[in-house]
Amino acid sequence: MPSSRDRLHLYVLASGSKGNCSIVAGPGGLVMIDDGLSRREVLSRMEACGLRPHDVRALVLTHEHGDHTGGIAVWHRAFPVELFASEGSTELRRALRELPFNHFAPGETLELAGMRVDTFSTSHDIANPVGFRFSCDGDAIGYATDTGIMTAAMRSGLRGARIIALEANHDVPMLACGPYPRYLQDRIRSDRGHLSNEQAASAAAEVVGERTEHLIAMHISQENNRPSLAVRAIAGTLGAELDDELGSTATLERSGGLPSLHIRAAGQNRPVAIL
Numbered sequence: 001m002p003s004s005r006d007r008l009h010l011y012v013l014a015s016g017s018k019g020n021c022s023i024v025a026g027p028g029g030l031v032m033i034d035d036g037l038s039r040r041e042v043l044s045r046m047e048a049c050g051l052r053p054h055d056v057r058a059l060v061l062t063h064e065h066g067d068h069t070g071g072i073a074v075w076h077r078a079f080p081v082e083l084f085a086s087e088g089s090t091e092l093r094r095a096l097r098e099l100p101f102n103h104f105a106p107g108e109t110l111e112l113a114g115m116r117v118d119t120f121s122t123s124h125d126i127a128n129p130v131g132f133r134f135s136c137d138g139d140a141i142g143y144a145t146d147t148g149i150m151t152a153a154m155r156s157g158l159r160g161a162r163i164i165a166l167e168a169n170h171d172v173p174m175l176a177c178g179p180y181p182r183y184l185q186d187r188i189r190s191d192r193g194h195l196s197n198e199q200a201a202s203a204a205a206e207v208v209g210e211r212t213e214h215l216i217a218m219h220i221s222q223e224n225n226r227p228s229l230a231v232r233a234i235a236g237t238l239g240a241e242l243d244d245e246l247g248s249t250a251t252l253e254r255s256g257g258l259p260s261l262h263i264r265a266a267g268q269n270r271p272v273a274i275l
């Protein structure tokens with residue numbers, strides 16, 4: 001477990017269409033968000049972050065797509081944690097239907113690992129997709145991926161959190177010129193698809209507060225985006241400076257004793273710890 005218990009921590013073990021899994025560390029243990037990785041991969045990435053699997057208290061699901069759920073059944077057999085998903089979101093996949101999920105309505109609030117967990121609707125081509133806001137003692141983490149637009153509920157769920165994890169899936173020109181067939185491009189671009197860099201940047205401008213310290217660009221497409229493009233788009237809109245010419249991270253310095261805002265991208269292959 002992390003040594004400093006006064007703040008919440010976010011560990012993005014993997015983010016992208018080949019598998020998603022994140023962990024929030026709270027005062028009462030760990031909460032896993034989605035699990036689309038093999039058990040071995042989750043264990044090795046947790047170990048790299050100094051996290052112990054037996055500290056996981058619960059798993060919450062954003063939605064049932066395979067890149068978010070493919071590892072849950074195997075994980076649950078080894079570590080039978082409490083499972084939470086929105087109503088109707090585990091009906092289509094047999095592997096999920098057979099698991100003892102607790103169901104909530106989007107908008108409901110859960111209490112997990114000593115944290116308040118507010119759920120909110122996102123917009124995706126599947127039943128009842130959700131994002132989460134974890135909060136405890138004035139600290140908060142907002143988390144939203146796999147959404148074609150920023151919903152009103154998502155706006156209030158993310159607003160002003162100290163750590164904001166927000167999808168920046170594709171670069172519009174790269175998607176248009178990339179390898180995906182037209183129907184898939186249309187699906188990604190739709191209101192129930194994925195946020196582009198530009199959409200993420202304008203969403204970030206609405207939800208980043210003066211005490212937001214970290215903005216993590218999530219679910220970056222390996223075919224239709226680059227981490228630096230996502231970071232540049234968000235940094236440009238927020239007035240942040242790139243930290244180097246690669247543009248893989250950016251910082252917004254603030255005056256008046258306010259904390260700086262750090263912008264970076266989560267990846268598919270390497271975990272990222274945000275403390």
Ligand SMILES: [Zn+2]
Pocket residue numbers: 016017020065067068146219
């Ligand atoms: Zn996904």
Ligand SMILES: [Zn+2]
Pocket residue numbers: 063065124146
């Ligand atoms: Zn999805």
